[in-house]
Amino acid sequence: MTTMVQSTARSALQEQAGAGSETRRHELAAFLRSRRDRITPEQVGLPRGPRRRTPGLRREEVAHLSAVGVTWYTWLEQARDIHVSVQVLDALARTLLLDKSERAHLFQLAGEVDPTPAASCDGVTDSVRQLLDQLDPLPACVQNSRYDILAYNRTYSLLLCDLDAIPPEDRNCMLLVHTNPEWRASIVHLEETMRLMAAKLRASMAGHLTEPAWKMLVKRLQAESPEFCENWERYEVVANRTKTKQFRNPHVGLLDVQHTDLWLSPEQSARMVTYTPIDEETRERLEKLYLLAAG
Template sequence: MTMMAQETAAVQTDRGGAEIRRYELAAFLRSRRERISPEQVGLPRGARRRTPGLRREEVAQLSAVGVTWYTWLEQARDIQVSVQVLDALARALMLDASERAHLFQLAGATDPTPATSCPSVTPALRQMLRGLEPIPALIQNSRYDIVAYNRTYAHLLGDLDAIPPEDHNCMLLVYTNKEWQASVVHLEETQRLMAARLRASFAGHLGEPAWKMLLKRLETESPKFRENWERYEVVGSRSKTKEFLNAHVGHLKLEHTDLWLGPEPGARMVTYTPVDEEGRERLERLYDIALGATART
């Protein structure tokens, strides 16, 4: 076989594989759509529904995409799908972690959410997080994604383990999660400061899909975020005292410290150390509660 013939065969193979993935993606979307009842997503069933599960136009509405575009996707047409749209579809179709990963794989895309494993979180860093207990600690990137955390932190602001991995983002949680918000003393001040810190980091990530996806979701789901984001305030990182109202042990006054994991601002270990003996005792109680919860799972 000549070199040209080999190249032609390779191109045909690639095209064939892409076509197979499109048909698999179309079938997967249909199957997920048909298993969800209108009531599960807050839509009326109506008297003349023939389609099992959701209609195509309902999925399009929930995902904020065009009906025609979504129909083409289920027809396996050769169209480009952004990670933002894939994320919206995953949430609209209530996909679990395995299904979400399958969706992105079929689309030939990389999932940019915190659910994706982070290679910078080494076994040594995970051991450090455990070794700091009962002090709450997490590893976070410049986008506020929570990429690793210890057992005390998991119960500092509600139950982090019960939240889907794709929602493990402090910015998203402080603006949209009621349990998280109820745990933060001085919530409005915290929200404004976090938005200003996010804008400071955003300058180094303009145009990146993961950042665009996070900002679009925040602007869609939180009027308060839109208000703070439009202030164009910028604040750098600094240590500070934070106050939390924990559902298990009550008021906690903790010193927030960022420990940078590289020469450039980005990934960091965040620790919350008690400022007094009462706080230390309450963190130890919270740690005991966290160990009990872990043993039950």
């Protein structure tokens, strides 16, 4: 008798869980359709064409821009019982131009945790933020081992690009040096830097090979940067090291600085990256940059 009651209870729980999953799938499908309908072709760099009937994007356009199969994406919008990886969710969020709240909603409906630094800034305490501010006009930021920029001070916000204008999920040094025109233009020795950074990423990734956020970053870099693909296939590795760097800042000119990593949280690989001027001219230019950043 007890066995029958337990079996019935298990069946009821399984049925309830199945109903919950089905409801989430339908909500996810409806959410994707609503976001697709509001995005115009012009917003994502596509021609409208004379025969377009829908005001938003077509399913095949979303699939193409997100690098997924058209049939697979159609099944997703039909609430089919298929698995959606965090890499695909990230691609869909970028294609559909989701804001922070919409992105969080997308991951929640899919039953996944958003691995980007936009969702979590572990290791950045109030005291660390105060320290960053105290370092102005010396540029400084906090990065993790994946090169996500978790926090930064005013001078750093204008050092290589207008960082405040970059969405939090795209504030990653690897991504910016390979895809952001303003950031790339600020690097004096760009080719050498890209090769070195690919080697650093491969060395850092050895302990994170199965983690979704790392795989998502590499997949995105491979899709968006031929230079990264070439350097990644070299299988070079190099550890972090202190070195002299040159930046070509559009506001104040050439900057010669010393790059230093200060480790904050070894278990999370969080570090504070600082740039100190090598000469008096650079010091004066950094002070001007800070004043610009401070408004």
